[in-house]
Amino acid sequence: MNDATGSVNAGIPLSAEEMSKIAPGLAHDIKIKSxxxxxxxxxxxxxxxVNLDIPANQVIALIGPSGCGKSTYMRCLNxxxxxxxxxxxxxTIEIDGVDIYQKKIDVVELRARVGMxxxxxxxxPKSIFENVAYGPKIxxxxxxxxxxxxxVVESLTKAGLFDEVKDRLEAPGTGLSGxxxxxxxxxxxxxxxxxxxxxxxxxxxxxxxxxxxxxxxIDELKQNYTIVIVxxxxxxxxxxxxxxxxxxxxxxxxVGETDQIFTNPQDKxxxxxxxxxxx
Amino acid sequence: xxxxxxxxxxxxxxxxxxxxxxxRVKSRYAxxxxxxxxxxxxxxxxxxxxxxxxxxxxxxxxVAFSTTKVELGVYLDSKQIDPKTPEKANxxxxxxxxxxxxFPNVKGRKEQRNLLKIISSGAPFILRDYVVDNxxxxxxxVKVQVPVSDPFDQLYKGVIPRQIDALSFDRIDTxxxxxxxxxxxxxxxxxxxxxxxxxDPERVSAGQFSAIANEAFKAFFPxxxxxxxxxxxxxxxxxxxxxxxxxxxxxxxxxxEVSLPISTNYDNLFRTGEAKVRNPRFASDxxxxxxxxxxxxxxxSTPFTWELFFNADSRFPELAGLAGAISGSALALLVCFLISxxxxxxxxxxxxxxxxxxxxxxxxxxxxxxxxxxxxxxxxLLGLAVFLNVFGLPxxxxxxxxxxxxxxxxxxxxxxxxxxxxxxxxxxxxxxxGVGASKHQMVLHHVLPLALPGIxxxxxxxxxxxxxxxxxLLLIGMNAFIPSxxxxxxxxxxxxxxxxIFAWADSPERxxxxxxxxxxLVLLGFLAIMNAIAIFLRQRFxxxx
Ligand SMILES: Nc1ncnc2c1ncn2[C@@H]1O[C@H](COP(=O)(O)OP(=O)(O)OP(=O)(O)O)[C@@H](O)[C@H]1O
Ligand SMILES: [Mg+2]
Numbered sequence: 001m002n003d004a005t006g007s008v009n010a011g012i013p014l015s016a017e018e019m020s021k022i023a024p025g026l027a028h029d030i031k032i033k034s035x036x037x038x039x040x041x042x043x044x045x046x047x048x049x050v051n052l053d054i055p056a057n058q059v060i061a062l063i064g065p066s067g068c069g070k071s072t073y074m075r076c077l078n079x080x081x082x083x084x085x086x087x088x089x090x091x092t093i094e095i096d097g098v099d100i101y102q103k104k105i106d107v108v109e110l111r112a113r114v115g116m117x118x119x120x121x122x123x124x125p126k127s128i129f130e131n132v133a134y135g136p137k138i139x140x141x142x143x144x145x146x147x148x149x150x151x152v153v154e155s156l157t158k159a160g161l162f163d164e165v166k167d168r169l170e171a172p173g174t175g176l177s178g179x180x181x182x183x184x185x186x187x188x189x190x191x192x193x194x195x196x197x198x199x200x201x202x203x204x205x206x207x208x209x210x211x212x213x214x215x216x217x218i219d220e221l222k223q224n225y226t227i228v229i230v231x232x233x234x235x236x237x238x239x240x241x242x243x244x245x246x247x248x249x250x251x252x253x254x255v256g257e258t259d260q261i262f263t264n265p266q267d268k269x270x271x272x273x274x275x276x277x278x279x
Numbered sequence: 280x281x282x283x284x285x286x287x288x289x290x291x292x293x294x295x296x297x298x299x300x301x302x303r304v305k306s307r308y309a310x311x312x313x314x315x316x317x318x319x320x321x322x323x324x325x326x327x328x329x330x331x332x333x334x335x336x337x338x339x340x341x342v343a344f345s346t347t348k349v350e351l352g353v354y355l356d357s358k359q360i361d362p363k364t365p366e367k368a369n370x371x372x373x374x375x376x377x378x379x380x381x382f383p384n385v386k387g388r389k390e391q392r393n394l395l396k397i398i399s400s401g402a403p404f405i406l407r408d409y410v411v412d413n414x415x416x417x418x419x420x421v422k423v424q425v426p427v428s429d430p431f432d433q434l435y436k437g438v439i440p441r442q443i444d445a446l447s448f449d450r451i452d453t454x455x456x457x458x459x460x461x462x463x464x465x466x467x468x469x470x471x472x473x474x475x476x477x478x479d480p481e482r483v484s485a486g487q488f489s490a491i492a493n494e495a496f497k498a499f500f501p502x503x504x505x506x507x508x509x510x511x512x513x514x515x516x517x518x519x520x521x522x523x524x525x526x527x528x529x530x531x532x533x534x535x536e537v538s539l540p541i542s543t544n545y546d547n548l549f550r551t552g553e554a555k556v557r558n559p560r561f562a563s564d565x566x567x568x569x570x571x572x573x574x575x576x577x578x579x580s581t582p583f584t585w586e587l588f589f590n591a592d593s594r595f596p597e598l599a600g601l602a603g604a605i606s607g608s609a610l611a612l613l614v615c616f617l618i619s620x621x622x623x624x625x626x627x628x629x630x631x632x633x634x635x636x637x638x639x640x641x642x643x644x645x646x647x648x649x650x651x652x653x654x655x656x657x658x659x660l661l662g663l664a665v666f667l668n669v670f671g672l673p674x675x676x677x678x679x680x681x682x683x684x685x686x687x688x689x690x691x692x693x694x695x696x697x698x699x700x701x702x703x704x705x706x707x708x709x710x711x712x713g714v715g716a717s718k719h720q721m722v723l724h725h726v727l728p729l730a731l732p733g734i735x736x737x738x739x740x741x742x743x744x745x746x747x748x749x750x751x752l753l754l755i756g757m758n759a760f761i762p763s764x765x766x767x768x769x770x771x772x773x774x775x776x777x778x779x780i781f782a783w784a785d786s787p788e789r790x791x792x793x794x795x796x797x798x799x800l801v802l803l804g805f806l807a808i809m810n811a812i813a814i815f816l817r818q819r820f821x822x823x824x
Contacts, residue, residue: 083712085636112715122706124725134724135714185710192714 031056031196031226032077037091039072039081046072050091050252052245059218059227061237061258064247065273070230073247074198077228078114079107095196112139115189119201121181123173123188128165131173131184132156135192151191159187160217179210186217190225197221199229203236215240234274238262246270336803340796345581346597347432348424349398349573353377355410357418365410365417370403374425381578382569393562394569399426401598426597427579429790430560431570435579439789441567442555445544453508454545457499463549464538470546471538472512474499476520480532483524489517492539513540560789587797591764592779596790599783601798603761607677607773608746608805611757614681614769615688615745620738622685623692624727630693631700632722651690658686659751667755675756675772683751688741695737699730732820739813743806749777758782776802 032054039047047069054060062070072081079100081087092099100110112135123131132152135141142148152169156162161183165176173184182202189197199218203211218227218240231237237244238258245255246267254267265271294300353373360368378398379385385394402425409423410416426432433439446454457463462473476495483491496512516539523537524530541549548554557564573579590600626647634640662683666672672679703726711721727734752758758778767773774782776798783795 078713080709080712083708108715108717110715111713116709116713118706118709118713120706122704122710124707124710125729134711134716138714138716138720138724188710188714 029056030054031095032228033094033097034073034076035092035094037073037076037089037093039069039076039090040088041084042086046250047076048250052252052255054226054228055243056226057222057224058243059222059229059241060243060245061241062228062230062245062247063232063234063237063273064253066232068247069250070247071200073252074116074200074228074230077196077198078111078116080111080116082107109139112192113194114196114198115192115194117182117185117189117197117199117202119204121178121185121205123176123181123184125172125174127170128156128173128176128184129169132187132191135188139192141192155187155191156184158190158217158221159183160213161187177210179206179213182206182210182214183217186214190221194225196226196228199227201230201232204232211236234262246273248273333803336796336799340793340798340800342436342438343587343790343793343797345436345583346586347427347435347579347581349427350578350580351377351398351402351406351423351425352380352420353406353423354420355417360410360417362414362417365414366407368407368410370407370410374398374403374406381573385569390563390565393566396562397427397431397566397570397573399428399595399597401426401593401595424580424582429596429788430558432597433789434561434570435574435581438793439558439560441558441561443558445554445556446548450510451548453500454511454548457508457511458549460499462499463541465546465550466538470541470549472496472499472541473536473538475534476537477534478524478531483531486521488520488524492516492520496539511541511545513542513546515540587794587801592761592774592782596786596788596794599791599794601776601779601801602764603767604774604776604779604798605801606764606767607680607757607761608775608777610677610767610769610773611680611684611752611775612742612746614678615684616738616742618682619685619688619692619741623689623738624696624734626689627693627696627700628722628727631697632718632726647690647693650686651694654750655687655748656750656754658683659754661686662751662755673770673772675759675774676770677757677773677775678769679755680752680757680773680775681769683755684745684748687748687751688738688745691741691744692734692738695741696730696734699733699737700726702733703729732817735816735820736813739809739816743809743813746805746809747777747802749781752778753781776805 030053032052034050034052034054037047037050037052038045050069050073052073062074064070075081076089076093077095077100079089081089089101093101095110095114099105124134126134129152132155133142133148136148136151142151153162156165161180164180165171165184173181176184182205186197186199186202203214206214215236218229221227222242229237229240241258243255244258244261246253246261246265246269248269254261254265254270256266261270262274265274271277351374354377355373359373375395378395379391382394385391405425406423409421413421427435430439434441457472463470464473465471474495475498476491479491482488492512493509496508500508519539520537523535527535540546544554544556561567570579586598587600588605589602590598591603593599630640630644662679666679666682667674672682707725707729708721711725712718716724752775757773757775758781759772759774760782761772761774780795780798780802783791783798
């Protein structure tokens with residue numbers, strides 16, 4: 001099956017040394033290692049045999065035509081697929097060498113460690129402060145009220161929103177503009193101090209200025225976090241990511257250094273897609 | 280993409296100005312208008328019916344919000360009322376003497392009894408309560424407003440007349456037939472009927488003059504099937520006939536022309552055109568004189584009172600109030616709320632958020648919806664069989680009423696709660712799960728608060744339905760007669776607003792007619808308040824996202 005898909009790294013995850021040979025700048029530890037991941041929605045198979053290693057402290061962009069399984073794969077990483085009754089995930093996904101699908105893993109803790117930002121901004125209909133404070137509160141990350149304030153301010157600052165909202169933290173989060181809401185959601189995701197941030201088309205509802213701000217933010221965040229981002233914009237993938245994975249019809253077709261994927265794709269389908277021949 | 284070589288018929292432009300097109304537009308407008316008209320007509324019809332209902336209730340019921348009272352000047356003699364135990368005195372006697380004091384000329388037991396019927400039988404209790412509340416007044420002359428009895432209350436409010444028609448329509452009709460035969464006349468102030476009598480010697484000698492007269496009178500009504508004519512001939516007709524025979528003994532055995540008197544009501548009808556008698560609710564004609572005397576001395580008034588709300592039930596309509604019913608309904612609703620709100624929400628949350636979607640949950644869902652359609656009387660029977668007979672809970676108690684009502688509100692609350700939960704956007708759930716909230720945190724912290732206005736609206740509507748429910752309460756006996764509100768409790772016998780209405784509507788006293796309407800108005804008022812709260816909650820807590 002691997003041969004049929006023509007996946008470049010299928011079944012042969014690159015070790016750190018190998019990686020450093022191919023791409024010296026990308027010599028990083030593997031943060032997330034997925035092997036033979038398959039997802040079924042009822043009878044329908046949405047992902048076929050995905051083997052993908054995601055290096056730490058980098059941005060990896062998932063690209064591919066609509067319906068190819070990008071979101072499905074991403075939702076495997078924090079087990080959000082568990083919330084869909086008919087979804088069934090097989091294969092193994094390891095984060096820092098620990099299989100996150102084993103029985104004794106606590107999903108709640110996992111989701112705190114693997115934060116997620118959704119395509120459509122979805123702040124809670126509560127105040128800006130409460131939006132950010134909610135995660136730390138339920139996980140007991142703040143010992144005192146001042147701790148909590150510190151966490152909120154820090155998260156909002158990192159998300160590049162603090163200056164805009166610092167004097168209306170009690171105002172409802174739903175009253176912000178779309179771009180501000182999305183940055184609020186990012187602040188909410190990083191408030192639980194996750195190791196990985198998943199972003200599913202975070203800029204699809206935003207104007208170019210807001211998009212630029214978020215891209216800038218992603219660039220800064222990658223110092224401390226491993227970031228997985230789904231995007232339909234080739235330019236955005238090229239701008240923000242160090243690695244790019246191309247999905248097609250449920251298969252991971254090709255993965256590699258972003259520059260290489262965009263300048264010298266190995267697979268015909270990748271080439272067709274990034275040059276806009278289909279999709 | 281479009282094919283340039285499509286046939287002319289397809290590519291030809293539609294002619295919007297053609298007659299056919301214009302006709303189509305016109306008929307479309309006409310249809311729009313017609314549909315709108317149907318809608319307006321339907322709403323108008325409903326509004327008119329509602330208007331008629333409310334107006335007629337108000338018209339009939341507003342008098343119950345005031346009570347006709349007579350001012351009683353009473354000397355609270357400390358010889359009769361012991362200041363240490365003021366509640367023990369014989370207030371019946373005190374009230375009696377005070378009221379009879381207004382009419383020193385009325386003597387004789389029977390007359391005095393009629394006179395005392397003007398004031399309510401509850402007057403002694405009102406005086407007692409007044410004295411118990413104001414013991415410092417003992418030894419002084421006080422003025423106390425006591426209610427008049429129901430007939431005078433209704434009379435003063437103009438609901439019932441002093442006199443009513445004495446004769447029914449078919450009697451008047453029968454008499455009209457007689458009048459048209461031209462046999463009636465009133466030569467000396469008394470109407471007589473001229474008739475032909477056969478003076479049968481046997482009957483005359485036996486003294487059966489009444490039988491002779493009646494026999495002859497029957498001849499005027501050859502087709503009469505009913506007995507509407509039997510009372511027309513006066514009671515003294517036989518005597519007149521006897522006098523005639525005694526004056527003309529030679530006529531015995533022959534046929535004679537005689538004029539015999541007719542009875543009072545028909546006499547009045549013939550001479551004055553109408554026949555009235557005293558309303559039988561009043562004991563004698565004198566009571567009007569006495570009552571008018573009280574009115575002219577400005578002792579009678581109809582103040583607006585809250586007694587309808589604060590009095591308990593009574594056999595005497597002028598004293599009956601809704602306090603027992605309101606408190607009973609409130610307690611039953613409280614029990615109903617305490618049971619159905621948490622259980623309904625818990626059930627709905629489980630079904631909506633946690634239960635797997637399979638055949639069993641489908642069956643449960645269908646059954647809950649069916650439960651909402653079960654006639655309430657069935658729940659009453661269930662309550663009777665289970666809560667009373669199996670669990671042995673007390674009859675007539677609000678706790679049982681509330682439990683039965685909660686069976687009815689549960690499905691409403693579950694259905695409303697599930698709808699409200701469904702309306703919370705999935706993005707909020709994802710957001711909560713995404714930051715690592717567990718499922719119960721997601722539900723309790725985010726979904727439930729957002730669904731709460733919808734849940735509360737559904738709950739209030741369910742409770743409003745329960746408030747108006749009569750049949751199940753009747754079955755478990757929650758229509759007890761509650762003459763005092765001192766022993767109110769969820770385990771005590773009680774009544775409720777709808778069952779009180781039912782009981783009053785069934786009572787013969789005229790005063791209960793307006794009480795019934797007023798009680799319905801109170802019930803509708805409570806329903807309106809509850810619905811207003813529901814609307815307020817919906818608008819107040821509705822959130823936009
Ligand atoms: N909840 C679901 N139930 C059933 N099928 C689903 C569900 N979610 C996704 N799918 C199916 O799985 C396949 C992959 O969907 P997925 O959402 O991962 O695509 P995607 O790559 O994210 O597309 P897009 O770019 O449009 O977001 C699609 O064919 C979709 O129809
Ligand atoms: Mg997607």
